[in-house]
Amino acid sequence: MMISRHVVRTISYLSVFAAACSGSGPGADPDAADLVLTDALVITMNANRDLADAVALRGNRIVAVGTETDLEPWIGPATRLVPLDGKTVIPGLNETHIHVRDLGFEQDTAVNLTPARNVADIRSQLSARLEELKRTERLNRWTYPLSGETGPWLFGLGWAQDRLEDSRMADRHDLDQVSRDVPISLDRIYRGIAVNTRIFELLGYNFDDPDTWPDWFAEDPADFGPGEIIMRDQQGLPNGIFLGERAPRLVNVVIPDKSLEQKVESLLSGMNYLASLGITSVVEAGSRMGEVTRVYQAAYDLRGGRLPLRAVVYDGWYRSNDPYGLGDPGAIRERVAALGFSNLGDDYFRVRGAKSSMDGGMGSRSAAVSVPYLPVAEDPLGAENRGALREPSFERNLEQYQVLAEFGWELHTHAIGDRAINRVVDVYKELLHRLRERRPDDEQRWSIIHLYQPDEPDNSVVEEMADYGIIAAINPANLYFEGASFLRNVGAKRMARHTPYRTLRDAGVRMACGSDYPNNPPDPWVGIYHMVTRQMQNDDRIYGQDETVSLQEALACFTIDGAFLTYDDDVRGSIEPGKYADLVILEGELMSASEDELLGMADNILLTLVGGRAVYRRDDFSWQ
Numbered sequence: 284m285m286i287s288r289h290v291v292r293t294i295s296y297l298s299v300f301a302a303a304c305s306g307s308g309p310g311a312d313p314d315a316a317d318l319v320l321t322d323a324l325v326i327t328m329n330a331n332r333d334l335a336d337a338v339a340l341r342g343n344r345i346v347a348v349g350t351e352t353d354l355e356p357w358i359g360p361a362t363r364l365v366p367l368d369g370k371t372v373i374p375g376l377n378e379t380h381i382h383v384r385d386l387g388f389e390q391d392t393a394v395n396l397t398p399a400r401n402v403a404d405i406r407s408q409l410s411a412r413l414e415e416l417k418r419t420e421r422l423n424r425w426t427y428p429l430s431g432e433t434g435p436w437l438f439g440l441g442w443a444q445d446r447l448e449d450s451r452m453a454d455r456h457d458l459d460q461v462s463r464d465v466p467i468s469l470d471r472i473y474r475g476i477a478v479n480t481r482i483f484e485l486l487g488y489n490f491d492d493p494d495t496w497p498d499w500f501a502e503d504p505a506d507f508g509p510g511e512i513i514m515r516d517q518q519g520l521p522n523g524i525f526l527g528e529r530a531p532r533l534v535n536v537v538i539p540d541k542s543l544e545q546k547v548e549s550l551l552s553g554m555n556y557l558a559s560l561g562i563t564s565v566v567e568a569g570s571r572m573g574e575v576t577r578v579y580q581a582a583y584d585l586r587g588g589r590l591p592l593r594a595v596v597y598d599g600w601y602r603s604n605d606p607y608g609l610g611d612p613g614a615i616r617e618r619v620a621a622l623g624f625s626n627l628g629d630d631y632f633r634v635r636g637a638k639s640s641m642d643g644g645m646g647s648r649s650a651a652v653s654v655p656y657l658p659v660a661e662d663p664l665g666a667e668n669r670g671a672l673r674e675p676s677f678e679r680n681l682e683q684y685q686v687l688a689e690f691g692w693e694l695h696t697h698a699i700g701d702r703a704i705n706r707v708v709d710v711y712k713e714l715l716h717r718l719r720e721r722r723p724d725d726e727q728r729w730s731i732i733h734l735y736q737p738d739e740p741d742n743s744v745v746e747e748m749a750d751y752g753i754i755a756a757i758n759p760a761n762l763y764f765e766g767a768s769f770l771r772n773v774g775a776k777r778m779a780r781h782t783p784y785r786t787l788r789d790a791g792v793r794m795a796c797g798s799d800y801p802n803n804p805p806d807p808w809v810g811i812y813h814m815v816t817r818q819m820q821n822d823d824r825i826y827g828q829d830e831t832v833s834l835q836e837a838l839a840c841f842t843i844d845g846a847f848l849t850y851d852d853d854v855r856g857s858i859e860p861g862k863y864a865d866l867v868i869l870e871g872e873l874m875s876a877s878e879d880e881l882l883g884m885a886d887n888i889l890l891t892l893v894g895g896r897a898v899y900r901r902d903d904f905s906w907q
């Protein structure tokens with residue numbers, strides 16, 4: 284319903300655009316533009332990838348794009364002219380894989396540890412934030428769940444020991460050097476937590492008094508199930524690092540919960556931060572319905588239907604004992620039937636698409652690959668490890684996805700290793716055949732999320748993805764930040780084919796880009812930089828020089844193709860008449876930026892508009 288409305292609108296404006304271009308004026312439409320940006324480099328990202336000099340806005344829409352002469356008919360007595368003096372205008376960036384929920388919280392009171400290279404970095408990042416929180420009196424605002432007392436807390440997120448130089452995470456002895464009094468809890472990127480000694484005390488455990496020790500201090504972590512690890516120090520006591528799904532629960536019962544108000548506040552301030560990077564829309568990649576979705580809904584209501592950025596939320600499909608699996612097809616049917624909708628919402632907040640997962644990670648050697656990982660000392664599976672599929676049975680997988688597809692949910696599946704990618708493509712293919720037989724005019728924009736190793740030595744699924752219109756929902760910044768740990772696990776040759784941008788592009792696979800924050804910092808310019816250079820953070824060598832793409836091609840992944848993923852390419856993703864005025868003004872001339880300038884481009888964002896409304900303005904930029 285919503286889509287057909289937009290199509291009609293866009294077509295009517297496009298004919299006006301043609302008239303404006305031929306110099307004959309807007310004709311039947313007497314309204315002049317509110318605002319015309321002139322003397323700019325406008326990178327339109329339209330189908331021809333045209334550049335223009337000026338853009339005219341009225342209300343929340345773009346009404347004309349072209350040369351300054353083209354736009355003269357749109358300038359009336361009340362039109363505000365803003366000469367940009369050669370600055371660049373690009374479409375707002377569409378970030379298509381992010382978990383915004385903690386971003387504002389991190390900006391305000393927590394620490395993101397993804398930039399840390401070693402334990403010393405972690406300690407200094409934590410100490411700096413602790414000082415700042417003390418100075419600004421934002422430390423003592425937490426209610427401890429077990430005692431109900433209020434007090435201080437220091438939160439961190441985004442660590443993974445395999446990203447750190449010595450493959451060692453800060454343990455409670457390291458963290459005690461940051462603070463012995465303030466509880467410190469650091470969430471791992473994936474299933475894990477690190478805490479200081481103060482947290483054990485809040486649980487009633489005193490390391491000096493064996494009478495207070497719980498049974499699990501001595502227990503074999505394997506008793507908690509496969510993959511569960513309680514790390515120990517030289518005395519054989521827990522060192523504060525817990526890995527796995529269940530082991531972290533031994534200590535996280537004492538961690539304060541954020542209230543709905545705090546979560547809403549975090550979402551909104553996170554969105555404001557993203558606007559400062561040039562982002563105008565996000566895909567929240569997987570919410571357990573009723574949790575993250577509820578936070579978005581509350582923020583949307585609070586803001587009277589206008590969030591700072593546009594958001595599409597995927598629903599996450601989980602079963603209780605495996606938060607990333609789909610589970611029983613019958614249970615899925617019951618749940619989707621009870622929900623009774625897909626694609627609900629408007630252009631500021633919509634719930635659309637279902638996210639699930641087919642394998643694990645490449646740093647953690649759990650992604651399903653056909654050629655085993657390179658052996659490393661700490662992997663007991665050694666040279667046999669090829670990771671695992673979350674759903675071993677193809678037939679059952681097909682049934683699970685069939686239920687979701689029947690109810691109209693688009694499919695978006697995390698798949699990293701080639702075995703997982705092949706499986707997802709095989710399931711998608713079969714379902715697409717069935718759907719297209721019944722409803723030949725429908726279009727499915729399904730995606731594979733991450734897509735790290737589609738090209739293994741013995742096979743490639745890229746052509747098939749192109750044939751079936753399967754979208755690659757990729758995270759270039761992840762390669763920049765985490766590439767070193769992948770390299771250790773798969774070697775240089777396979778790294779050169781890791782998310783092969785050029786191969787995907789040339790085959791005709793559409794790429795939509797996201798940061799996957801909090802797994803990586805959310806700066807989209809790092810992703811653009813990686814696509815253009817394939818340069819990693821801590822390695823001078825380039826893996827896959829022949830897999831780079833041009834700046835325009837990289838921009839397409841963050842603009843028009845990102846909008847395509849969520850069926851929004853008719854209303855945003857490029858600078859064209861009829862589309863929303865979601866625009867970014869950048870200092871300087873983007874097309875001639877050096878590689879280093881590209882990496883730091885976030886500092887050059889001057890103004891971000893969503894629907895014609897400024898959601899970010901750099902202090903020194905005046906445009907009114």
Ligand SMILES: [Zn+2]
Pocket residue numbers: 380381382568799
């Ligand atoms: Zn994610």
